[in-house]
Amino acid sequence: MIFENTFDNLNKEQIDLLNxxxxxxxxxxxxHTYIANYIxxxxxxxxWQIIGDYLCIGALGxxxxxxxxxxxxxxxxxxxxxxxxxxxxxTLLTAKEIFAGNGQKLxxxxxxxxxxxxxxxxFPEEGALFIEHDRDDDDYIYRxxxxxxxxxxxLHTKKNHLNQFMKNYEFTYEEVTPENVPExxxxxxxxxxxxxxxxxxxWKEILELETEAIRELLKFVGKGLLSGIIRIHGxxxxxxxxxxxRTNSKETVLVHVEKADDRIRGLYQAIxxxxxxxxPEETVYVNREEDMGLANLRLTKMSYKPWKLAQKYTAIxx
Numbered sequence: 001m002i003f004e005n006t007f008d009n010l011n012k013e014q015i016d017l018l019n020x021x022x023x024x025x026x027x028x029x030x031x032h033t034y035i036a037n038y039i040x041x042x043x044x045x046x047x048w049q050i051i052g053d054y055l056c057i058g059a060l061g062x063x064x065x066x067x068x069x070x071x072x073x074x075x076x077x078x079x080x081x082x083x084x085x086x087x088x089x090x091t092l093l094t095a096k097e098i099f100a101g102n103g104q105k106l107x108x109x110x111x112x113x114x115x116x117x118x119x120x121x122x123f124p125e126e127g128a129l130f131i132e133h134d135r136d137d138d139d140y141i142y143r144x145x146x147x148x149x150x151x152x153x154x155l156h157t158k159k160n161h162l163n164q165f166m167k168n169y170e171f172t173y174e175e176v177t178p179e180n181v182p183e184x185x186x187x188x189x190x191x192x193x194x195x196x197x198x199x200x201x202x203w204k205e206i207l208e209l210e211t212e213a214i215r216e217l218l219k220f221v222g223k224g225l226l227s228g229i230i231r232i233h234g235x236x237x238x239x240x241x242x243x244x245x246r247t248n249s250k251e252t253v254l255v256h257v258e259k260a261d262d263r264i265r266g267l268y269q270a271i272x273x274x275x276x277x278x279x280p281e282e283t284v285y286v287n288r289e290e291d292m293g294l295a296n297l298r299l300t301k302m303s304y305k306p307w308k309l310a311q312k313y314t315a316i317x318x
Contacts, residue, residue: 002058002071002102003049007034007041018048021055023246024079027112028310030139030254030289031074035224035243039216039256043209052091054078061109071102072109072314075119083115089122096317106317110137113311123317130316136293137312140301142286144253147276147304150269154305158269165266169232173274176227176241181218184229187236188214191259206292214257217241226253228275230260230267237261238271250282255289 010018018034030036037046037057044059054076061072076091096106111119116131123129150159176184192211221227224247230238238260245252255275260267276286285307291298 001045001047002073002098003047003056005048007038007046007048018055019247020079021077023248024077025081026246027077028114028139028141028245028252028287029110029112029312030245030256030287031110032077033243033245033254034247035217035220036254036256039213041216043212051076051094053080053084053087054091056091056095061107070107071099071104072107073099075108075111075115083118085118085121088118092122092317108315108317109134109312111313111315113313116313116315119315128318130318132314134312134314137290139290139310139312140288140304140306141252141308141310142288142304143307144276144279144283144286146307147272147286150273158304161266162269162273163266165264165270168266169264171237171270172231174229174231176218176221176225176229176239178221180229181221183236184239185215185218187239188257188259191261214241217256226275226279228271228278230271230274232264237264238267240271240275242275245287250280252285252287253279253283254287258288 015034022033037048040046040059044061046057046059048055048057050056055078056073056076058071058073060069073095076088076095092106099106108119119129119131146155150162189211192207217225218241220243224243226242226244228238228240229236239257240255240259241257242253242255244250245254258268258271260271262268279286287310288301288304288306290312291301
C-alpha cells in the first residue's frame with residue numbers, strides 16, 4: 001500500500017469527499033469512480049491520500065506473483081474542475097518522494113489524454129518525463145442513440161443479430177435486486193468458469209480476479225448500480241452492470257460488466273440494446289471500458305463503431 005488510506009470501511013463523509021474529486025473533472029475514464037476503485041481495492045491494494053489540493057490514488061500494477069510488485073498512481077484528481085500548475089507540481093513532487101521511499105519511480109498510469117499537457121507544464125525540463133500511449137487502456141465511448149438504434153450500414157450486422165433474437169426468443173428484462181443477487185452471482189461464476197476453458201493462459205488469473213470484483217460490485221445493488229438481466233424461460237442468460245461516470249451527472253454511463261451466452265445469436269446485442277434503451281434521457285454517452293489488449297475483445301468493441309477512443313497514457317517522472 002503506497003498511500004495512507006484504503007477503500008475499506010469508509011464512512012459516508014469520506015465517500016462523499018472522494019466523490020467531490022471523482023466528479024470534479026470530466027476524466028472520460030472508466031477507472032475514475034469510487035465504485036471502480038472499491039471493487040478492485042484488495043486485488044490491486046488500492047490506497048489514497050489527499051496531497052495539497054489534489055487526491056492521489058495508488059495501486060499495484062503488476063499482479064504476477066513471480067515478479068516484483070510495482071506500484072503506480074493515477075493522475076492527481078481535482079475537485080474544482082481545473083488545475084493550477086504550481087500546486088499540481090508540488091503534489092507530484094511529494095508523491096515522487098513517497099514512491100522513492102518505497103524504492104520506486106513515480107509512475108502515472110491511465111492518464112487521460114487531456115491531462116498529458118499539464119504534466120509537460122509541470123516538468124518542462126528536458127528528459128524529466130517519459131510518456132507513452134497505452135492502446136490497451138483506451139476506453140471505448142459510444143453514443144447511446146447508436147447503441148439503441150443500431151442504424152446505418154456499419155451496424156447492419158448487429159441489427160440483424162438483434163432482430164433474429166427478437167424474432168426467435170421470448171424473454172424478460174429486469175433489473176438486479178437484492179433478492180436475486182445470489183442468482184446473478186451464480187450465473188457470473190458459471191459463465192466465467194466456462195470462459196476459463198477458452199481464455200489464453202496469461203489472462204486466466206485476470207478472469208478469476210474479475211469474478212471477485214463482480215462479487216464486490218453487486219454490493220452496490222440499490223446504491224447507485226445500474227443493471228439489467230435477460231431471462232429466457234425464466235433462466236438468467238445475460239447480465240450487464242454499470243454506473244454513472246459522475247455522481248452529479250447522468251451524461252455518461254460506464255458499463256463495467258456485460259455477460260451473455262454467446263451461443264444464443266443476438267443475445268449480446270439484446271442485453272446491450274435493452275440496457276441502453278432504459279437509460280435516462282439525459283444520458284448521451286456509454287463508456288464500455290478498455291479491451292486490455294485481448295484481440296477478440298478489441299474486435300468486438302470496434303465492431304460497434306465507437307464514437308471515440310478515450311486515449312490513456314503512462315508517464316514516468318524521472
